[in-house]
Amino acid sequence: MEAKRVETVSGRVDAAVSSPDSVEDELELSTVRHRPEGLQQLEAQTRFSRKELQILYRGFKNECPSGVVNEETFKDIYSQFFPQGDASTYAHFLFNAFDTDHNGSDFVMGLSILLRGTVQEKLNWAFNLYDINKDGYITKEEMLDIMKAIYDMMGKCTYPVLREETPRQHVEVFFQKMDKNKDGVVTIDEFIDCCQNDENIMRSMQLFESVL
Amino acid sequence: MAAGVAAWLPFARAAAIGWMPVASAPMPLPPQEKRRGKDALIMLNVSGTKFQTWRDTLERYPDTLLGSTERDFFFHEETNEYFFDRDPDIFRHILNFYRTGKLHFPRMECISAFDEELSFFGIIPEIIGDCCYEDYKDRRRENQERIQDDEESEQNNDLVAADLSFRETMWRAFENPHTSTMALVFYYVTGFFIAVSVMANVVETVPCGLMQNRVREVPCGERYALAFFCLDTACVMIFTVEYLLRLFAAPSRFKFVKSVMSVIDVVAIMPYYIGLVMTDNEDVSGAFVTLRVFRVFRIFKFSRHSAGLRILGYTLKSCASELGFLLFSLTMAIIIFATVMFYAEKGSSGSKFTSIPAAFWYTIVTMTTLGYGDMVPKTIMGKIFGSICSLSGVLVIALPVPVIVSNFSRIYHQSQRAEKRRAQKKTSLARIHAVKSRGASAFLQYKHSGLRVDQDEEESKEAGQALVCNNNPTFEVQRHHLLHCLETTTNHEFVDEKLFEASCKEVALVKQASRSSSISSSSSPHGLSSCCAPRRKRKTFSVPNSNMSVGLQGSIQELSTIQIRERPLTNSRSSRSSLNAKFVETVPLNSEQPYLTAAVISVPTTPGTTPGGDDSASSTDYSQANIVRVSAL
Numbered sequence: 134m135e136a137k138r139v140e141t142v143s144g145r146v147d148a149a150v151s152s153p154d155s156v157e158d159e160l161e162l163s164t165v166r167h168r169p170e171g172l173q174q175l176e177a178q179t180r181f182s183r184k185e186l187q188i189l190y191r192g193f194k195n196e197c198p199s200g201v202v203n204e205e206t207f208k209d210i211y212s213q214f215f216p217q218g219d220a221s222t223y224a225h226f227l228f229n230a231f232d233t234d235h236n237g238s239d240f241v242m243g244l245s246i247l248l249r250g251t252v253q254e255k256l257n258w259a260f261n262l263y264d265i266n267k268d269g270y271i272t273k274e275e276m277l278d279i280m281k282a283i284y285d286m287m288g289k290c291t292y293p294v295l296r297e298e299t300p301r302q303h304v305e306v307f308f309q310k311m312d313k314n315k316d317g318v319v320t321i322d323e324f325i326d327c328c329q330n331d332e333n334i335m336r337s338m339q340l341f342e343s344v345l
Numbered sequence: 346m347a348a349g350v351a352a353w354l355p356f357a358r359a360a361a362i363g364w365m366p367v368a369s370a371p372m373p374l375p376p377q378e379k380r381r382g383k384d385a386l387i388m389l390n391v392s393g394t395k396f397q398t399w400r401d402t403l404e405r406y407p408d409t410l411l412g413s414t415e416r417d418f419f420f421h422e423e424t425n426e427y428f429f430d431r432d433p434d435i436f437r438h439i440l441n442f443y444r445t446g447k448l449h450f451p452r453m454e455c456i457s458a459f460d461e462e463l464s465f466f467g468i469i470p471e472i473i474g475d476c477c478y479e480d481y482k483d484r485r486r487e488n489q490e491r492i493q494d495d496e497e498s499e500q501n502n503d504l505v506a507a508d509l510s511f512r513e514t515m516w517r518a519f520e521n522p523h524t525s526t527m528a529l530v531f532y533y534v535t536g537f538f539i540a541v542s543v544m545a546n547v548v549e550t551v552p553c554g555l556m557q558n559r560v561r562e563v564p565c566g567e568r569y570a571l572a573f574f575c576l577d578t579a580c581v582m583i584f585t586v587e588y589l590l591r592l593f594a595a596p597s598r599f600k601f602v603k604s605v606m607s608v609i610d611v612v613a614i615m616p617y618y619i620g621l622v623m624t625d626n627e628d629v630s631g632a633f634v635t636l637r638v639f640r641v642f643r644i645f646k647f648s649r650h651s652a653g654l655r656i657l658g659y660t661l662k663s664c665a666s667e668l669g670f671l672l673f674s675l676t677m678a679i680i681i682f683a684t685v686m687f688y689a690e691k692g693s694s695g696s697k698f699t700s701i702p703a704a705f706w707y708t709i710v711t712m713t714t715l716g717y718g719d720m721v722p723k724t725i726m727g728k729i730f731g732s733i734c735s736l737s738g739v740l741v742i743a744l745p746v747p748v749i750v751s752n753f754s755r756i757y758h759q760s761q762r763a764e765k766r767r768a769q770k771k772t773s774l775a776r777i778h779a780v781k782s783r784g785a786s787a788f789l790q791y792k793h794s795g796l797r798v799d800q801d802e803e804e805s806k807e808a809g810q811a812l813v814c815n816n817n818p819t820f821e822v823q824r825h826h827l828l829h830c831l832e833t834t835t836n837h838e839f840v841d842e843k844l845f846e847a848s849c850k851e852v853a854l855v856k857q858a859s860r861s862s863s864i865s866s867s868s869s870p871h872g873l874s875s876c877c878a879p880r881r882k883r884k885t886f887s888v889p890n891s892n893m894s895v896g897l898q899g900s901i902q903e904l905s906t907i908q909i910r911e912r913p914l915t916n917s918r919s920s921r922s923s924l925n926a927k928f929v930e931t932v933p934l935n936s937e938q939p940y941l942t943a944a945v946i947s948v949p950t951t952p953g954t955t956p957g958g959d960d961s962a963s964s965t966d967y968s969q970a971n972i973v974r975v976s977a978l
Contacts, residue, residue: 192352210353211360214824215831216781217839227360240356247359255362262363283364284835290845291837303835307367328366337365337372 179245189241202240204228211286218288226282230262252338256325263319270318271311276304354823361830368834376822388426389440394433395426402443409467411443435462442468450477456484471776479769515594532650535587539646542580546640549573581617584610584643605658606649613643664749671745675712678741682708682734689727696723707731712738788825789839 176183197206207228211220231243246254261267265275280300287295311319311327328334365372387403389396389411406412421428429436435454439462442448450459450473463470473481518528549566566573588610595601616636648654661668683704690698697720698704707720711734722731832838840848 189355207356210356214353214357214827217785223360223363227363230363244355244359247362248355256366259363259366263366279363280367283367283831284837286831287835287837287839290840291835292840292845292848293837294845294849295837299835299837303367306369311366324366333368333371334366337368338362340361340372340375 175241179241180249181241181245186241189244215286215288217290218284218286220286222278222282222285226262226265226279229265230258252329252335253325255338256328257321260321260324270320271324272318273304273308276307276319277301280304280307354820357824357827361827364830364834368830370833370836372833373826373829375826389436390421390424390426390428391431391433391436392429394436396436396440398440398443405443405446406468411439411466413467415467431465432458432462435459439463439466439468442472447474448472448477449474450481450484452480456481456488460485475773478773482769482772483765512594513596515590516596519591519594531587535583536647536650538580538583539643541576542584543641543644545573545576545580546643577617580643581614584614584646588614606646609642609645609648612639613646616640667745667749671742671749674741674745678712678737679705679708682712682730682737685730686722686727686734689730690722690724693723693727698722698727708734711735713742714738785839787821788828 172183172186175181175186179186181189204225208221208224211224211227214220231240243258246258250258260271263271263276263279265278277300280303284295284300284303289295308317308319310331311323313323313327385400386397387400389398403411403416410416416427419427419429435451435458438449438451448468448470460470470481517524518531522528522532550564552562553565553568555562588607591607591610592598592601601607616639619636648658680701683701686707687698687701687704690696690704698707703720707722709715710717710720711731714735716735722728828839
């Protein structure tokens with residue numbers, strides 16, 4: 134690879150903003166061919182090393198030559214990782230969680246938080262994922278949606294057999310644990326408090342440190 | 346799974362973070378990573394054309410030549426590169442396969458050269474991407490057919506094996522006259538006699554000169570009545586014998602009797618026998634004469650001898666609707682014009698247009714531009730409408746004919762294409778199926794081997810457990826770990842589809858049997874039946890609680906099959922030995938604790954069921970019963 138091209142490597146993966154309309158995508162493709170931000174800039178902003186950023190971007194650009202990741206791509210990727218079930222709903226929630234301010238912020242930033250951030254930041258992100266309408270509260274309905282999306286990924290052929298109430302029961306368990314003041318919603322403070330007191334969760338959060 | 350998806354692994358792992366707060370059990374530890382050396386560029390020299398790529402790219406497919414140590418055989422020390430004495434143009438596609446995970450087939454290339462290169466580099470052609478796969482298959486099939494034709498024409502005179510029964514030999518002889526000399530003789534003899542019979546029928550009616558006591562000329566049939574009768578008898582005897590022989594040899598007599606050719610045969614010989622039976626009664630001889638007309642059907646027996654006739658017949662049958670349309674439009678036009686002509690010619694004296702049906706004849710003759718002239722309009726209005734009639738006749742007849750022709754060609758090509766597509770669809774579905782099941786099965790195999798071994802993939806590989814077949818092992822291990830995390834989060838596991846169905850049925854039977862001893866919680870039969878319901882008709886199930894909801898997961902992907910998953914329990918190991926033995930001993934019990942507790946949580950039942958379930962399970966010794974028991978828990 135030429136040095137120059139290596140220089141311009143980055144993970145500026147912009148989501149095709151708002152609409153996943155494929156027609157619009159085609160029109161926008163010529164303009165939305167992404168130039169990545171400088172490597173140094175990203176290095177400063179994220180917690181990845183230069184080498185890791187290179188590897189990330191290279192692998193990503195190979196897969197997605199146009200540099201655009203929209204929701205469809207997301208769903209596609211996850212369905213390849215989890216072929217037994219239907220990963221599209223969860224991919225949808227994930228996509229919304231990455232794109233926090235909905236104006237095409239970097240995926241790499243999100244990845245940097247998730248894979249290299251402090252536990253606090255990770256929990257923040259998880260809360261953001263669960264809070265679908267981003268109002269600062271996780272309601273039972275939102276949690277149920279998320280739970281169903283997770284169980285959808287398992288598919289049908291599970292053991293023990295997946296039943297209709299399993300997600301709901303799981304949500305009940307979750308709320309019993311998290312909702313301290315029993316007001317039917319989980320706020321971010323309750324969430325973080327509870328997670329920090331739970332050993333399993335804290336340990337699990339440390340799991341994914343490496344990039345590849 | 347495309348190895349390129351490995352690039353998305355960070356995203357998938359990020360997704361896993363979303364499951365953490367939800368899970369109630371600790372996540373499995375991630376696999377250790379090998380210390381990876383710096384990624385090196387590899388130089389490939391293919392007959393002078395140089396290609397360069399990362400070593401990792403090549404090692405994505407470790408069971409091909411380039412991805413394994415086999416390439417070391419081609420290492421050239423002096424130039425520090427790998428030299429291959431092969432076609433560089435085709436190599437380009439092969440290298441692209443490593444880069445993108447998709448193998449394309451170049452249309453300009455010869456199929457056998459391409460196949461050779463693929464086999465040299467250890468790549469199976471089934472990986473060819475969907476965009477090029479149809480083309481590849483077509484070319485391959487053509488090639489093979491060509492080879493087969495060559496072989497067949499050599500083998501054509503080989504005698505067939507003598508293991509066919511006499512009856513089958515006869516049938517083959519009848520259907521395919523080229524198989525033996527006897528069949529050929531028979532074929533020609535019957536053809537000759539058909540021709541003779543038809544000729545006799547024709548010549549019978551030719552006037553043959555005067556006989557003594559007659560005024561007019563008599564037809565030859567009457568003059569040489571005896572000769573013709575003998576000829577007819579001989580022909581009919583031959584035809585009868587042939588028909589009976591065919592009937593005897595036919596593999597399915599009923600089908601044979603129903604077939605068109607046999608009907609023609611019967612119709613051809615019936616008049617003779619009926620004539621024999623009937624006496625010279627004047628009343629019936631009129632009817633008898635009509636019957637003799639059917640003798641002309643003997644000419645249709647020629648269709649056995651001519652493939653072209655058969656094809657024509659099939660064409661007419663398949664274009665029946667268009668022919669019907671032609672007829673219908675013609676009839677409409679005839680009626681319209683006949684009516685008009687009748688009323689136009691009503692006034693004139695001595696007109697032949699005495700009624701509308703009489704005018705039909707004029708209309709038909711005019712529209713088909715025959716114009717016999719036996720009926721002509723005399724009034725001016727009649728002539729005007731007559732000319733309009735003849736002009737429109739040309740149009741009305743000329744229009745549907747191309748429709749029929751194009752229909753025929755469309756139907757013909759369509760059937761060709763449909764057959765091709767059907768054959769290819771099966772193979773492509775099978776391919777997708779295989780890839781998905783391979784991915785899923787690899788995961789389950791990993792689970793057991795991974796749990797036993799201390800996250801050291803080398804060791805498990807040496808132990809003979811094939812982790813993956815075709816894909817990047819590092820990546821696969823990571824992916825399996827993710828799937829494992831998902832299982833832990835949801836407290837459910839992936840199982841084999843067949844076992845899943847079997848366990849559904851077993852449980853349903855068990856439940857129905859032990860319904861009396863039942864179950865305060867409505868959830869167990871509920872859930873189990875509801876899982877099976879999409880698979881069977883619901884009417885056959887009488888579930889105690891009928892308020893079950895359909896469909897666990899709406900997206901039943903028929904292509905996702907997953908391999909065996911056994912749930913080892915302490916008191917069931919012995920009976921499990923018949924199954925995949927390596928799984929049983931390898932799983933340490935303490936790691937199963939979360940599963941056990943999970944089972945209790947997710948499927949609550951009364952203790953009363955448990956002993957009942959145990960009993961029923963212990964009585965049956967299949968491994969599936971163990972699944973039954975556990976799920977009944």
